[in-house]
Amino acid sequence: MFQHNNNGGGHQYNTNTTNQQQSQAEEEEEDNDVEGLEAWERAYADERSWESLQEDESGLLRPIDNKTIQHAQYRRRLRTYSSSARIQKGLIRFLYIVIDLSRAAGEMDFRPSRMFVVAKQVEAFIREFFDQNPLSQIGLITIKDGVAQCLTDLGGSPESHINALMGKLGCSGDASLQNALDLVHEYLNQIPSYGHREALILYSALSTCDPGDIMDSIQKCKKAKIRCSIIGLSAEIFICKHICQETGGSYSVALDEAHLKELVLEHAPPPPAIAEFAISNLIKMGFPQRAGEGVLSICSCHKEAKFGGGYTCPRCKARVCELPTECRICGLTLVSSPHLARSYHHLFPITPFDDVPPSLLKNSQLLPKSCFGCQQSLLGPANLPGPSVACPKCKQYFCLDCDIYIHESLHNCPGCESFKQSKLDRGTE
Amino acid sequence: MTPVSRKLYTDDVSLLVVLIDTNPYFWSTNNSGLPYSKFLSHLVAFLNSILLLNQLNQVVGIATGVNSCGYIYDSSLAPPNKRAETLLQKLEEFVIKDEELSAEDSVDGIKSSLLSGSLSMALCYIQRVLRSGSLHPQPRILCLHGSPDGPGQYVAVMNSIFSAQRSMLPIDSCVIGAQHSAFLQQASHITGGIYSKPQQLDGLFQYLSTLFATDLHSRSFIQLHKSVGVDFRASCFCHKSTIDMGYICSVCLSIFCKPHKKCSTCGSTFGQPQATVSPTNLKRKAPDS
Numbered sequence: 001m002f003q004h005n006n007n008g009g010g011h012q013y014n015t016n017t018t019n020q021q022q023s024q025a026e027e028e029e030e031d032n033d034v035e036g037l038e039a040w041e042r043a044y045a046d047e048r049s050w051e052s053l054q055e056d057e058s059g060l061l062r063p064i065d066n067k068t069i070q071h072a073q074y075r076r077r078l079r080t081y082s083s084s085a086r087i088q089k090g091l092i093r094f095l096y097i098v099i100d101l102s103r104a105a106g107e108m109d110f111r112p113s114r115m116f117v118v119a120k121q122v123e124a125f126i127r128e129f130f131d132q133n134p135l136s137q138i139g140l141i142t143i144k145d146g147v148a149q150c151l152t153d154l155g156g157s158p159e160s161h162i163n164a165l166m167g168k169l170g171c172s173g174d175a176s177l178q179n180a181l182d183l184v185h186e187y188l189n190q191i192p193s194y195g196h197r198e199a200l201i202l203y204s205a206l207s208t209c210d211p212g213d214i215m216d217s218i219q220k221c222k223k224a225k226i227r228c229s230i231i232g233l234s235a236e237i238f239i240c241k242h243i244c245q246e247t248g249g250s251y252s253v254a255l256d257e258a259h260l261k262e263l264v265l266e267h268a269p270p271p272p273a274i275a276e277f278a279i280s281n282l283i284k285m286g287f288p289q290r291a292g293e294g295v296l297s298i299c300s301c302h303k304e305a306k307f308g309g310g311y312t313c314p315r316c317k318a319r320v321c322e323l324p325t326e327c328r329i330c331g332l333t334l335v336s337s338p339h340l341a342r343s344y345h346h347l348f349p350i351t352p353f354d355d356v357p358p359s360l361l362k363n364s365q366l367l368p369k370s371c372f373g374c375q376q377s378l379l380g381p382a383n384l385p386g387p388s389v390a391c392p393k394c395k396q397y398f399c400l401d402c403d404i405y406i407h408e409s410l411h412n413c414p415g416c417e418s419f420k421q422s423k424l425d426r427g428t429e
Numbered sequence: 430m431t432p433v434s435r436k437l438y439t440d441d442v443s444l445l446v447v448l449i450d451t452n453p454y455f456w457s458t459n460n461s462g463l464p465y466s467k468f469l470s471h472l473v474a475f476l477n478s479i480l481l482l483n484q485l486n487q488v489v490g491i492a493t494g495v496n497s498c499g500y501i502y503d504s505s506l507a508p509p510n511k512r513a514e515t516l517l518q519k520l521e522e523f524v525i526k527d528e529e530l531s532a533e534d535s536v537d538g539i540k541s542s543l544l545s546g547s548l549s550m551a552l553c554y555i556q557r558v559l560r561s562g563s564l565h566p567q568p569r570i571l572c573l574h575g576s577p578d579g580p581g582q583y584v585a586v587m588n589s590i591f592s593a594q595r596s597m598l599p600i601d602s603c604v605i606g607a608q609h610s611a612f613l614q615q616a617s618h619i620t621g622g623i624y625s626k627p628q629q630l631d632g633l634f635q636y637l638s639t640l641f642a643t644d645l646h647s648r649s650f651i652q653l654h655k656s657v658g659v660d661f662r663a664s665c666f667c668h669k670s671t672i673d674m675g676y677i678c679s680v681c682l683s684i685f686c687k688p689h690k691k692c693s694t695c696g697s698t699f700g701q702p703q704a705t706v707s708p709t710n711l712k713r714k715a716p717d718s
Contacts, residue, residue, distance in 0.1 A: 418546025
């Protein structure tokens with residue numbers, strides 16, 4: 001009944017969608033088709049909650065057991081990821097998000113308009129970005145009326161970027177890729193050499209209206225080691241593809257809102273570091289302590305007397321309000337250790353768990369009855385051992401849900417963490 | 430849990446996961462006037478009072494040992510006429526097993542409990558409850574911890590804290606040892622829980638019942654004591670010592686207390702260590718923003 005399969009896994013999206021506009025036009029004509037559903041209907045069509053139910057023997061509705069299938073997909077993803085896990089990652093990033101606010105951004109093929117959808121995704125992206133790259137900085141640039149404008153300077157506070165963007169939504173004129181690249185180049189050229197310079201362009205227009213030769217600008221960016229990635233909202237354009245190829249970025253075109261979200265969020269995890277792109281360096285940093293509540297002091301950033309909160313620079317003892325920042329007095333970079341620790345799971349990835357071989361499953365006495373992590377029973381229907389996984393290091397058994405949680409969110413193996421012996425093993429590696 | 434009882438879950442039903450420090454090195458040297466047996470009687474009374482506050486409240490106990498961690502109590506599995514006292518027997522079995530493990534493995538100077546292990550287990554358990562459907566008790570974690578922090582667990586504890594923060598789980602901590610715990614201070618600060626270090630340990634039950642017994646909804650109405658500040662210092666990767674200024678590898682963000690030629694974590698070689706991140710370049714435009 002619905003051909004539009006949206007639940008996970010299968011990426012049938014092809015990035016090469018030159019004729020996408022055409023197909024979108026077709027979809028709008030057939031308003032009764034899946035794509036043309038009302039917004040409230042779409043919520044149900046996407047979730048398809050009725051399909052996840054089945055009747056059990058007593059006639060009660062129960063959630064369907066497609067866990068094993070999902071889990072197999074997840075394991076495949078994990079394995080491809082872990083094979084590349086030892087690659088150095090660029091953890092200190094300086095990223096400019098370029099948002100196209102030309103006439104084309106007012107198009108209504110995304111509801112309510114491309115511009116609003118892009119703004120919504122950028123907001124989500126900024127939050128996710130700072131969650132995953134706590135020491136990195138973002139700046140916003142808009143293209144409008146043939147010129148590129150800097151909306152916010154590079155900075156580490158998500159709120160200030162989001163507020164600036166939401167206050168400036170409005171589209172007019174033509175888009176100019178060259179002006180955007182020149183502006184990005186001008187700003188990113190001056191950042192320190194250890195930082196990874198990146199630009200993410202969200203491009204709605206189908207053309208670019210440039211004052212000079214765009215190829216020169218591309219070469220300049222390439223020389224400055226700025227990695228440019230573009231996400232198109234309409235159709236694939238040669239010049240965009242060329243920019244991305246030259247600078248080492250990725251180019252993709254969004255099919256619909258969900259796909260756009262996926263494409264934008266792909267840029268949130270730190271990219272693999274390319275040795276010649278950023279020179280590794282030691283940076284001196286301070287870890288200020290948070291002062292107790294009820295202590296009165298004058299902060300150096302707003303020059304106001306503040307009650308409680310605040311952090312004290314370990315070198316000059318000046319008070320700052322927020323971290324991460326730079327001390328206004330002595331210039332020391334101030335971070336809190338949780339900011340650094342957020343990215344440590346990239347450094348110490350935990351090994352993927354092994355599937356329990358079927359030969360062992362038959363011999364149910366050897367297997368523990370419950371998951372080591374959550375105590376859920378590992379026995380399937382009819383008291384036969386259900387699917388489970390085991391950690392290769394600590395040899396503990398886990399249920400499939402815990403497996404996913406441990407690898408995607410926790411980044412700790414509860415088994416390895418709760419046995420000193422295995423901890424020692426890990427330490428000697 | 431039958432479908433009928435699920436309907437009764439409101440915002441004041443709690444799932445409390447208690448992490449109990451059973452470190453014998455700590456309890457044998459503890460001079461604060463609270464022997465282990467006294468502590469347990471405070472604890473059992475506290476857990477029972479939680480169970481009595483709401484009939485749907487659930488308590489799970491996890492023992493944090495020196496060599497292992499384990500589940501010792503789950504009120505949803507306990508027989509209906511018995512309350513938290515059943516914990517004591519399991520606890521004893523756990524302590525004996527934990528001791529056996531340490532006999533094999535000759536005791537080195539490390540006397541910290543495996544907080545990272547029990548936190549990870551608690552999080553796994555809570556994730557299972559959160560998965561069970563839209564109606565579930567409001568989960569929170571309470572760490573009753575006395576032994577000093579183990580610097581080797583730093584990364585694992587931080588990972589657990591961030592995972593709890595992402596699922597919006599508060600980690601409350603009650604420190605019964607002599608020193609403040611930087612791990613638990615950070616855990617409670619980041620996840621929005623309560624951190625407390627009782628002054629009078631003979632009144633432990635009163636501290637527990639006034640600070641940690643209220644459900645998360647009622648907590649917002651309670652005037653809590655002000656925090657005394659949080660120790661945000663990091664421990665360096667080379668000597669595991671706590672530092673307030675250090676050098677960070679720009680590639681992998683490893684922390685070192687002295688400048689090195691080569692990063693021991695990611696293997697990248699460094700140029701000249703930069704004294705500061707040249708503020709002239711980077712922040713030329715910052716002051717007016």
